[in-house]
Amino acid sequence: AQSVTQLDSHVSVSEGTPVLLRCNYSSSYSPSLFWYVQHPNKGLQLLLKYTSAATLVKGINGFEAEFKKSETSFHLTKPSAHMSDAAEYFCVVSLEDTGNQFYFGTGTSLTVIP
C-alpha cells in the first residue's frame, strides 16, 4: 500500500511567485511527516517536520507546511520562489504501525523560471 503520494512529479513557477508542492499520506495512526530537499548530486536536507505538535510547521528558507488530518495532507508552500529553490523535494512519512520506517514519496522536481 502506498503510504505517501506526491501528486506532481514536476512543478514550474516563476521567480517571486508562490510555490505549492502537494503531499498526501495514508495511515490509520498519527504519522510523523517530513519534507526534504535535494539539490543535484547532494544529500537530502531537512526542510521541516511535523510530529504531532502545531499543525502549521515553519521550516528553513521560508518554507512551511500545514498538517491537515481531515484531508490526510501535508502540502509544502513558500510565498515567493527564489532561483536557489530549484531542486528535488521529497515528502516522507514515518508510521508507528510499521516500526517507524521512513516512506518516501516519489519526489517533485521544482523548476524556477527567471
Add this chain to the structure above:
Amino acid sequence: DAMVIQNPRYQVTQFGKPVTLSCSQTLNHNVMYWYQQKSSQAPKLLFHYYDKDFNNEADTPDNFQSRRPNTSFCFLDIRSPGLGDAAMYLCATSRGSGREQFFGPGTRLTVL
C-alpha cells in the same frame, strides 16, 4: 559542526570488482541507514543498524552487505558490482527510529 561524512564522494569500479563505501558521523546517533538512489527516483532503503542490531530490507540483494564496527562508522560493501548497481548511495543517521534523519552528501558509484 556535527555532521554525516561519506567517502569517497565519487567511486568508479569495474564490473565484479568489490567496492566499499564508508560513512562516519559526529552526531552520536544510534541509528545508521544506507540508501540507494537511482536517477530521478526516491532513495530506497537497503538496511539499517539500530545500535548494533542489523536490519536488512527484504528486497536488498545478497550482493550488498554492511558493517558497523562502532557508533561512528558504517560501511557498505558491494561484493560483485553489476551495471545495475550504479547509483548514488546515501548514508543517514537518526536518534532513534521515526525521528528525522540526517543525510550525508552521498557517494556516486560508477560501474564500468
